[in-house]
Amino acid sequence: MxxxxxxxxxxxxxxxxxxxxxxxxxxxxxxxxxxxxxxxxxxxxxxxxxxxxxxxxxxxxxxxxxxxxxxxxxxxxxxxxxxxxxxxxxxxxGKGRRPRRALASDRTATVVDDDVIAAAVSSKARLAAGLAPGQVTTTVGGRSVRVQVRPTSGVPLNLESIKTALDGELAAYALDRPVKHSVRVLNEGAVGQ
Structure with missing residues (x-):
């Protein structure tokens, strides 16, 4: 206790x-x-x-x-x-919150910056969509994670696989404050990626 x-x-x-x-x-x-x-x-x-x-x-x-x-x-x-x-x-x-979050852990106090979470989520979404580095950007806010995907021109994008990968990634972190994620696909694609 x-x-x-x-x-x-x-x-x-x-x-x-x-x-x-x-x-x-x-x-x-x-x-x-x-x-x-x-x-x-x-x-x-x-x-x-x-x-x-x-x-x-x-x-x-x-x-x-x-x-x-x-x-x-x-x-x-x-x-x-x-x-x-x-x-x-x-x-x-004022609340005075820093851009950090606690991860679930039974034995230790584990705190991670929001930028680290954003980089990990971007990497997971990029791998799930089969995109090149730089085509996925992520912003972690107070209660939300916003993922912006720039698809390769002419290649169809499976949005459901990205959302499923994000659900699994965020659930694995077991953050102290629940976050909702949204995926936004840009209209203009990347050429030759």
Missing amino acids: KQDRVIRRMIRRDTHSSRSIPSVVAASLLLITFLWLALESVLWLLKDQPLLASPAQLRKWLLDLPANTIPAGMTAAGVGLGILGLLIIGIAV
């Missing part, structure tokens, strides 16, 4: 991106701001010269800000701060 939990945790770490960089940046900015405000307050209490502005000067500036700023400027600043806030919230709660 404990090993299953460890394996799931390892897979999650490999398939999801870390939020540490945005967290460190946000915490550093807040820390610098609070330290500056604390230093300014201490300097003001000691009746010393402020670094940038004393708390009394900051208070006066904030109270005079609406009268000294045009409404469009205040609106633009508010919209900018709102967009920044939405961006930070989006980073915090």
Whole structure:
């Protein structure tokens, strides 16, 4: 039971991106701001010269800000701060998935890039159709695998054999998230392949 939990945790770490960089940046900015405000307050209490502005000067500036700023400027600043806030919230709660998938395994945590799966699926479809390299391209998305086939001009293509081969290949991987596949045959063929 404990090993299953460890394996799931390892897979999650490999398939999801870390939020540490945005967290460190946000915490550093807040820390610098609070330290500056604390230093300014201490300097003001000691009746010393402020670094940038004393708390009394900051208070006066904030109270005079609406009268000294045009409404469009205040609106633009508010919209900018709102967009920044939405961006930070989006980073915090976004899914953060990497283009990787876990394969079924009883003993180990096996994670494969989507590009590797796309290359293997392209190779399998190419062999099933009897095509040359470069005539099959595959794109792996969140829940789908899209295969694009460029047939050889004048040679009939057996679409069912390609779909059967793809079903078998994707079933053999036993991916952690089910995917649907689609095969698209291009109208223009390859000459002399």
